[in-house]
Amino acid sequence: MRAVKARGGKLNAMAPKFGTSGLRGLVTELKDDLIADYVHAFLCAVESDTLFVGRDLRPSSLHISRVISETAQAAKVDVKDCGALGTPALALSSMAARSPAIMVTGSHIPADRNGLKFYLADGEVSKADEAAINDAYIARVRFAGAAEGNYSKLDAEPPYVRRYTEAFGPRALEGLKIGVYRHSSVARDTMEHVFTGLGAQIVPLAHSDTFIPVDTEAVDPDTRKKLCNWCAEHKLDAIASTDGDADRPMLTDATGKVVPGDILGVLTAKFLGAKSVVTPVSSNDMVRRSPEFEDVRLTRIGSPFVIAEMAEASHTEVVGFEANGGFLLGFEAALEGNLPPLPTRDCILPILAPLVAARQAQLSVAQIVAALPACFTAADRVQDIDPAKAQNFLDDLIGKDEARNAFFAPFGTIASTDMTDGLRVNFESGAVLHLRRSGNAPEFRVYAQAQSEEQALQLVQDAYRHVVRIIL
Missing domain, CATH: 3.40.120.10 (Alpha-D-Glucose-1,6-Bisphosphate, subunit A, domain 3)
Known part of the structure; x- marks a missing residue:
């Protein structure tokens, strides 16, 4: 098996985002050549002669899965088409066979979006694997397998x-x-x-x-x-x-x-x-x-x-x-x-x-x-955001004391903050608000925690409205 660099080719300025959840983007932007490029990049990263493929029930998923299969077969990789099934069921079967897999799914986001979720022979990709796949994509490498490029269906449920x-x-x-x-x-x-x-x-x-x-x-x-x-x-x-x-x-x-x-x-x-x-x-x-x-x-x-x-x-x-x-x-x-x-x-x-x-x-x-310890959470999401505007808003809250204090003043006195992922604010009352921009959809997430369910729901509703006024 070997990888070769493709001749020519330009980076797609409209390419969907590739990250923790794999490749995600609008269906109209998931062009066949883009999908093929990512399939080759993934195959180069895993160097396997067999690929498992699964899909969800979105209207676009069947076509995308066919592009994946045809690309892999042309690269002399045998394809096991598992059809429509859950992501963990696909992962279970591919891991049992010590083979990588690609799941065609946009998860919970609307049907006008879709994506590719990548699995190694031993499970989910790491951040290092993610970087290797992305580097191979940027280099436009092409994978050459050593199998026959056979296609077969597999009932993995x-x-x-x-x-x-x-x-x-x-x-x-x-x-x-x-x-x-x-x-x-x-x-x-x-x-x-x-x-x-x-x-x-x-x-x-x-x-x-x-x-x-x-x-x-x-x-x-x-x-x-x-x-x-x-x-x-x-x-x-x-x-x-x-x-x-x-x-x-x-x-x-x-x-x-x-x-x-x-x-x-x-x-x-x-x-x-x-x-x-x-x-x-x-x-x-x-x-x-x-x-x-x-x-x-x-x-x-x-x-x-x-x-x-x-x-x-x-x-x-x-x-x-x-x-x-x-x-x-x-x-x-x-x-x-x-x-x-x-x-x-x-x-x-x-x-x-x-x-x-x-x-x-x-x-x-x-x-x-x-019977569990009393601690209540609630969550909501602002959809169809301008990602850049939302990120600027969050950056201001994280980096500017004045902006942070002004935004959170209606919710209480800030006791501490946590920037592990987005901005989590702990209030002296014991309540918590956590704001972050989604990494795989045009959404802004709002999480709340309080000592009663009613308080948590009210807190997330109030914070949601406050966020909407600023980023929409």
């Missing part, structure tokens, strides 16, 4: 389903009635297969053939109302769902109230017996107040940062999770059966663990959440 049915056992969810909010999640069938395989009764809800950009970290009020109505109508114990590519979970209690992703992370880490926990600075402080965790590490937002810190953990029983709920298992957990490590963001484990924990304790999901 069954091993992912078996992972959980074998680890938890066929009666783990027996007696529970679970709604599955299907929308356009690529894992909607997978969820139903897992839940029924564990003994639950399922109620399919709101299937959509049109792509719906569900953000599990900032569920909109209309969806929240539907969730509550479905729970009441069908007498459900919970509703489960995911974002578009199924690396972020969503779980409600029996009233339809959404359990925040970072709370799912804490519940899952407790259930698994984790000793070391790694999570971004945006996560609920509850993780630091839980005595079961002996080693808690906070990082910048993004799974590469979480994975890097997991490698430095003090205990072998290490897990990571993001505020959106995506959960990374770093050790083999002993349950009804063994659950092997899966160091990539997963949606199913942080749904199953709280449900099984509640059932084993003969409690509801709401009751096991209520």
